[in-house]
Amino acid sequence: MTSPSGSSSAPAPSPLPARPRLIATDLDGTLLHDDKSVSERTVAALEAAEEAGIEVFFVTGRPARWMDVVSAHVHGHGMAICANGAVVVDLHSGGRLLKARPLERETALEVVAALRAAAPGTTFAVEDTDGINYEPEYPGFPQDPGGIVATAEKLLRAGSGAGAGAAADGASPAPVLKLLAHHPELTPDGFLRLAREVAGDHATITRSSPTALLEISGLGVSKASTLALCCAERSISADEVVAFGDMPNDLEMLTWAGTSYAMGNAHPDVLAAASGRTLTNNEDGVAIVIEQILARR
Structure with a gap:
């Protein structure tokens, strides 16, 4: 990310702890x-x-x-x-x-529903302990080319088969670590404000990308x-x-x-x-x- 002023500047004075651990x-x-x-x-x-x-x-x-x-x-x-x-x-x-x-799957589904209603055009990816999977229109990461493509609802519903995170032998689905939400038109900070307004009571919502890409974790995480x-x-x-x-x-x-x-x-x-x-x-x-x-x- 570039400096807000367009160039770097000398560090501002800041007290250093006597003995940081x-x-x-x-x-x-x-x-x-x-x-x-x-x-x-x-x-x-x-x-x-x-x-x-x-x-x-x-x-x-x-x-x-x-x-x-x-x-x-x-x-x-x-x-x-x-x-x-x-x-x-x-x-x-x-x-x-x-x-x-983890982010509970039912909570993630509530967030998906809230963002679909408030910001039409939002697409999602689901990061769990096994990897990451995407919706068809989600801009995928080149580091993860092999993700399963399905709707967020299918990816998040335990027991719905491939793409839901459930094992073939009926084992519990992998814990969800983050829900990612992308919007092609909203500004990054504007999307963040909107998401916190409509879903901030359900989850922790933040961002680190220069694009309108939100990172959604369990509440308090x-x-x-x-x-x-x-x-x-x-x-x-x-x-x-x-x-x-x-x-x-x-x-x-x-x-x-x-x-x-x-x-x-x-x-x-x-x-x-x-x-x-x-x-x-x-x-x-x-x-x-x-x-x-x-x-x-």
């Missing part, structure tokens, strides 16, 4: 360059943080199967929070699921709430966390963390919410702040 960073538009690479400077900063005893958590909207971009740079615990907090996975074991916070659970398991307080992000799906995490940084290329709402600002993702803004933290230690 955990760094939580988004990936796309934050840690990764626009070409989806991790710079040598960033790799070195992540390694130095772990060596100094600071845990690094990747906290992303990506599914676990798209974590190959950073899986080689996970140290120690090997854990990552994916799908906007819907799952915690172990990247040391190929993305093995450790914790799931977010990057922040799952990160808080993981930190509580480690007796780490919010004040001991430094977080980085760039898009609306990072807002809860940035406001929960004791110290937070918006990237220079961040959405205006993120720039307003974070306690500090760093350079853009292409300028290694995350690495710069980590280097400052380590220099103070």
Whole structure:
């Protein structure tokens, strides 16, 4: 995402915690360059943080199967929070699921009905623990070319056969992690506002794409709430966390963390919410702040 001003600027002053214990960073538009690479400077900063005893958590909207971009740079615990907090996975074991916070299928069907009525032309995809499936008109991802094509209603109704997530032997359908909703004409922020108005009582609705693509999770499920659970398991307080992000799906995490940084290329709402600002993702803004933290230690 480009900077709101069209160019990068120097980081704004922000108080650094005396001894942070955990760094939580988004990936796309934050840690990764626009070409989806991790710079040598960033790799070195992540390694130095772990060596100094600071845990690094990747906290992303990506599914676990798209974590190959950073899986080689996970140290120690090997854990990552994916799908906007819907799952915690172990990247040391190929993305093995450790914790799931699913979206109930009946709730997802209610959201689908509300959005079809409020925004005709909306198309859907269903992300579950087995992969992702699409409606016929949904703009699919090139990373997932083999999804089942069916209506969202068929994909979400347990026991309706192939495409519903139910196993042939009658086993329970795979847990739904996210419902994705795309609109070809609405603005991204306008679609988000509308969806929250008509379905915000049923689910957590956010976005991270520059297009009108919404990410819908179980009510109360977010990057922040799952990160808080993981930190509580480690007796780490919010004040001991430094977080980085760039898009609306990072807002809860940035406001929960004791110290937070918006990237220079961040959405205006993120720039307003974070306690500090760093350079853009292409300028290694995350690495710069980590280097400052380590220099103070």
